[in-house]
Amino acid sequence: MVPVLRSAAVLLLAAGVAVPLVGAQPPAPGAAEADVKALRETFQTEREQAVKAKFPADTLAKADELLKRADEAAKGENYKAALRHVRDARWQLPYLPSGLPPHVTRVLGEARMRHSDRVNALAYSPDGRLASASCDFTVKIWDLGNGRELVTYRGHVDQTDDPTKTSTNVLGATDVAFHPKGNVVASASGNQVHLWHPTTGKLIKVLLHLGKTDKPITSIAFSPDGELLAVGGDDFILRVIESDSGKEVFKSNSRNARIERVAFSPNGKLVALGDNNSQVAVYVPRGKGNQLAMSVQGVDRGGVFGVAFAADSGSVFTCGLDEKARLTAGPDPDGKSAGNTATKLREFVGHSGAVNRLAVTADGKTLVTCGEDRTVRVWDVASGKALRSFQGHMTKAIAVAVRGDGQQVASASEDGAVRVWDLNATDEHRALKDAKESLWAVAASPDGKWVAAAGADRSIRVYSMEAGKLEATIDAGAAMTALVFLDGNRLVASGGDKVVKVWDLAAKKVLKELSGHTLAVLTVAASPDGNLVVSGSADASVRGFAPDSGKEVWKWSARKAAVAVAVRADGKRVAVGIADGGLSVLDVSGPAPRELSTLAAHTAGTTCVAFSPDGNRLASVGGDGALRVWSVGTDGALTQLVRFDGPVTTTGTAAAPLSTVAFAPDGRYVATAGADAVVRVWDIQTKSEARGLRGHTDWVTSVAFSPNGQSLVAVAAEKDNTLRIFELPQLDAASAAGGHMLAVNAVAVSPNGKLVATAAIDHTIKVWDIATGKEVATLVGNADTPFAVSFVGNDALVMGGRVPTRDSGRLHLWALNPSRSTAVPTGEVYTVVTASDAARFGAWASRQAVGDTVRNNAFEIYDAKGKLLSSTPDKGRNVRSATFTSDLAWAVAGDESGTLRVFDLEKGERIGGDWPVFQRGFADLGVTADKKLLVAADEEGTIKIADVAKRDVIADCPAHKAGVRALIVSPTGKTFVTLSNDREIKAWSLTEFKDKKVVEVRSWVVPVTINGAAYTPDGKSVVTANADGTAYVLELP
Structure with missing residues (x-):
């Protein structure tokens, strides 16, 4: 009898515990050359628009490469693939959105959908x-x-x-x-x-x-x-x-309750409504007599948030606060009472939170719901079973709609994002069905030429990646559980015979046998240079081997069976997934492995682990159906960055177990698969599902990306027994220019004027090339709400904000290359300013004062590494706005009464007494670099320019009717900008005043709320922080 194998172990572990965002719509059947030609012409028109908008050539390169792939596919008469490539290419073209005012030269993070x-x-x-x-x-x-x-x-x-x-x-x-x-x-x-x-x-x-x-x-x-x-x-x-x-x-008569949703029946004779008193009612608008055909409870509690008719034009779907959807028998299609009118027919259970909206396909066979749990779920109406679940929203999903042909679903969320999902039963792929028994392992060669698959039938099959042709079949002698390539010809395989073998594929012979395990080998991994092979076994040991000599170089003992292993790119760290749900990181750079960290990662066994290509992140999956992505510290400590909970099983009782995980070559995407037969590709940056690849009919046991990231291979067990090669659509098609998923709160420009940093409430900081608009880097690992960001030199950043779970804040310091971060606890940080020499930065920190109605404020000076150098307090008042002079010599702070204080930070004392600038509270303020002028705005929208030395107002002006949201002074001292609460931005002169009034030099009304802004060092442009996750580059006169 074959010992417990890797995939069987996954099943036991699980049992032992008690669209994709569409950048390309699916091509129509029989897509012809004319379709490709027409879409190609559309692409060329849009490309010309990008060139006209002065986007640099390198921003068009990805789109051009996809068009080249489309042309190659068309030459081979593969018009379906050609259409897909052209559609993906269109998503990659940069553009300036419509509706922007003049003098917006660039948009960072284009807000598509x-x-x-x-x-x-x-x-x-x-x-x-x-x-x-x-x-x-x-x-x-x-x-x-x-x-x-x-x-x-x-x-x-x-x-x-x-x-x-x-x-x-x-x-x-x-x-x-x-x-x-x-x-x-x-x-x-x-x-x-x-x-x-x-x-x-x-x-x-x-x-x-x-x-x-x-x-x-x-x-x-x-x-x-x-x-x-x-x-x-x-x-x-x-x-x-x-x-x-x-x-x-x-x-109708008054229902004495707010009407939430209305819907017509398919035959047009009836109208249904759902109200906030849990009721669903059906009316016959053109009927005679009593036009109310039915009124019955549609949800168990709260309001009815969604309503739709079934295909019979009588029965009604409802959903709401009770975390489920319901189908209730209604009147007959003419509105007359039927035998079972008002009878509950079926419930659709699976959401964890309110179900906010629903929609039904035109044929009435499929129900789609969305909810507070941020998921979109697809149901079979006849059986009530869940068919699939899409996870892509950062916040609660509010709305859903189904396209008329039933092939596509759109959903939208509280954060303003619109997502589109493909409802096709399968995704385009090649199915290789040579195996007749379960497949448990798959691997792609480093050169991208070969795919190897193995499983229960004791054979290793090798296919060409490009053609999908079976090139070799090797008798492995035992059922195989794990595979990994060392190079284009050497393959490591392990399984039920307790031995790890290194195979020469060309010769079909074993080069080395790596022995030592006493029970089945469940997992193997190798370092990219091929000098280290690591194996994990049901015997609870993890062993390291030198594949050339076949010698065991180290051994580590786990608490339970070692189900998963992964080797970091440098070969110095090994991650181990354990049958009890544990996850350990080992230092294997010395003669004996050293355990750096261990934690409980999963509640039903850690079934697979994978390092990102840069080694800074680790992905793990388990029998609990969760994908967790961890940041790996230099000391081996693991910090959770992202968690994706898998879709519930068709019974709605638990998440479907996951058995495999793999990072894409770019490190941004992670693929997972398991019991529900769907391969899901997750976007770590946007924390969403990028693709759901369908085609398998049973448990998917192993996945791997091709080295170029253009294909994904997967194998499955039991009823499927198939190797499938999915050609991946452009994964980042819907976010081609990058961009935040949620609002940008703060923005900064580097001292050399080449880079822009945006800090958003999606817990990421993004760095952009201001000339091209391209995203340069995404910094993750911060869970704070950002209020301020500043460059420290050209290759480091400091961000300040608030810790969401408690009344405090932190400073986060980031080095850009290589990316690493340090956190410094402090109060809530609202302003950060870096000195021109980049040796120090200042932070305005606010802390809750115990037993007081006002907060304690402090103006803190740090060195570039985050060491606190000094702290100057400002107590006993509610400070509304504060900033530092560019040399960090002064801090200037205005409060709710309109009073200003100036602090000498070197001496730690105030300069002069209180200065009553306004009769109302400050909205924002700034000081010119030479410390001569104060620029300030009050909460009513009035701005004042004052001589700091004389404490005398020299000019004023009403700036915005809707009030001033923020004010920023140019580093050159020649202009300043104000942001209003009604999307208006104004630039003002600091060198010219007319009749003691401030002179406006340019204005913009933009389509989004602006949360903040920053000048470029030359004072010629302003970059904004936008509520839709983008940033605008505005050109000043």
């Missing part, structure tokens, strides 16, 4: 365009071929005669719907429904105006024939109106 605030609703047009309605009061229509916005409707932004605008309408544009003919869009906001043109974004008419009510409209829906529009809202009334005239056809 993203609003600046929560997305409330999604809708597909009949021809597959996607519209989204947002809290930012805009409605956007997207080109799903490249992620760019086609049209932005701003009619609700400036909506007049709307009492809800300044009071009850907290959701902006609440809903959107395409007319069934696709020629008109309806959208709702406040007390109005607008009709507008989907290609021009121009208002056609205000279809419905509810007058002086302060109860906003929440939901709208067209009838299938487009003649009627159902409208529901906070006024408790369902209305059905003619879609061309707005004439009222039906008006």
Whole structure:
């Protein structure tokens, strides 16, 4: 009998404990040469636009390479692949978004498929365009071929005669719907429904105006024939109106509850609504007599957040706070009572949190839901079983829609992101079915030429990666559990015979036998240079071998079976996954291994581990269905960076166990697979699912990336027994320019003016090349909310912020090359300024004062390594804004009363007494580099310029009606900029005043909220920190 093998061990471990973001839509069947030619012409037009926008040639290189691959595929008449490559190429082209004002020269982190605030609703047009309605009061229509916005409707932004605008309408544009003919869009906001043109974004008419009510409209829906529009809202009334005239056809009695969602039945005769009193109701708008056909509880508690009819035009789907979706039997299609009306037919259980929205495919066979747990889940209506789950949102998923052909789902979240997922049953791949029994291991050769697969049938099969042709079959003599290539010809294999063997593939013979284990060898790994082979066994030992000599060079004993091993690129560290869920890091650079760290990584066995190519991160998966990515410290300590919990099983009781994990060559993506037969590719930077590769029919046991990252190979067991080679679409297609997933809070420019750093609430800092707009680096490992960032020289950064879980803060110091970080505990940090010599930096830190209503503030000076040099306190007042002079000699702070204090930081004392600058609180302030001028703004939007030495105001001006959000002074002392609360940016002169008034030199009104800004060192440009995760480069006169 074969001893317990690696994949069998995975199964036992699991049992022993109690879209992808679409940058390319799936090609239509029978895609022809003409389709490729047409899309290629579109690409060329968009490329010319990028050149015209002065994007450098190297920013176009990736797109050009993909187009080259498309041309090669087309020459071979593989038009399906050619279409995919052209579509991916379009996503890689840089662009300036539409709707930007003049003098925006670059956008860092282009915001494809993203609003600046929560997305409330999604809708597909009949021809597959996607519209989204947002809290930012805009409605956007997207080109799903490249992620760019086609049209932005701003009619609700400036909506007049709307009492809800300044009071009850907290959701902006609440809903959107395409007319069934696709020629008109309806959208709702406040007390109005607008009709507008989907290609021009121009208002056609205000279809419905509810007058002086302060109860906003929440939901709208067209009838299938487009003649009627159902409208529901906070006024408790369902209305059905003619879609061309707005004439009222039906008006319900008050439901005494807010109407959350409305929907028409497929036959157009019925309208369903869900309210915030847990009820779902069905009306017959054109019926006679009692037009209320059914009213019944739709959820167990709270409001009904989603409602849709089943294909029978009677039964109704609902979802809400009770963490599930429900199908309830309704009236017959004409609205008459049926025998089982109001009977609960089925529940769809699996979400962990409220289910916020649902949608049904046109054929009624598939239900899609989204929820608080940030997932999108797909269900079989007939059985109630979960078919799949998509994880891609950083925050709760709010809206979902299904394309008319049922092949694509769109979802949107609270952070403004829109994602698109492919519902195809399988993804394009080559299936190699030579094995007749379970496959448990797969490996790709370092030169990318070969793929090896092995498993229960005691054979090792070697295929050409490019052709998928079986080149060799080797009799291994025992069932094989693990494979790893040493080079293009030598393969290490292990299994049930307790021996690790090094094979010469060309000769089909064993070069060395690496002996020592007393039970089955469950896992092997090798260093990239091929000089070290590491094996783990059911005998609880981990052994290191020199493959050339066959000698054992070290041994380490684990607590339980060693199920997984990985070797870092330098060969000095080994990670071990243990059957009890443990994860250990060993130092193997000496004569004997030394345990550096051990922790409990998984609750059901750590089944596979993998180092990132740079060795700074470690991925682990387990029988608990979780993927965890760890940062690996220089001392071997592990800190969790990301955790992805796998989808629940079809029974909805637990996450499907995972058995394999692999890093992509670029280190950004990680592939996992296991019991649910889906290979998932995760984006570590965006913390989301990038692809879900389907094709296997049973447990996927092992995966590997090709060295060029363009293919992924996977094998499966039991009923599948197949090696599949997936050609990967461009993984970063939907984030080609990089970009944050959440709002940018702070921005800084390097002293040489070449780099920009953005710090966002997605817990990353990104570094950009300001000339090209390309992302240079992403710094992860910080879990704080950032408030300030500054370069320390050109190759280091300091970020200050707040620790979310407690009332304190930290400074994070980052070296860019190589990337490493240090954290320094302090108070909440709101301002960081680096001295011009980069030897020191200053930080304004605020700490909670015990027993006091105000916070204790301190102006702290650190050396470049984070050592505290001095701290000057400012106690007893609520400081609203503070900064440092560029030489760090002074700190200047304004409080809520409009009083300013100036501190000499070398002496640790105040300079002069309190200076009453404003009668109201400070909004922000700055000081020129020569310390001569103070520039300040109050909370009402007034700015003042003052002579610091004389403490005399020399100019003032009302800056913004909506108030000043931030103020930044140029390092040259010639200009300053102010940011308003209504998306307006103004640049002002510091060298010219007119009648003691500040002179405006340029202004911008941008489509997103601006959280902060920084000047370039030459004072000629300003870089903004944007709420949609981007940054603008603004050109000054």
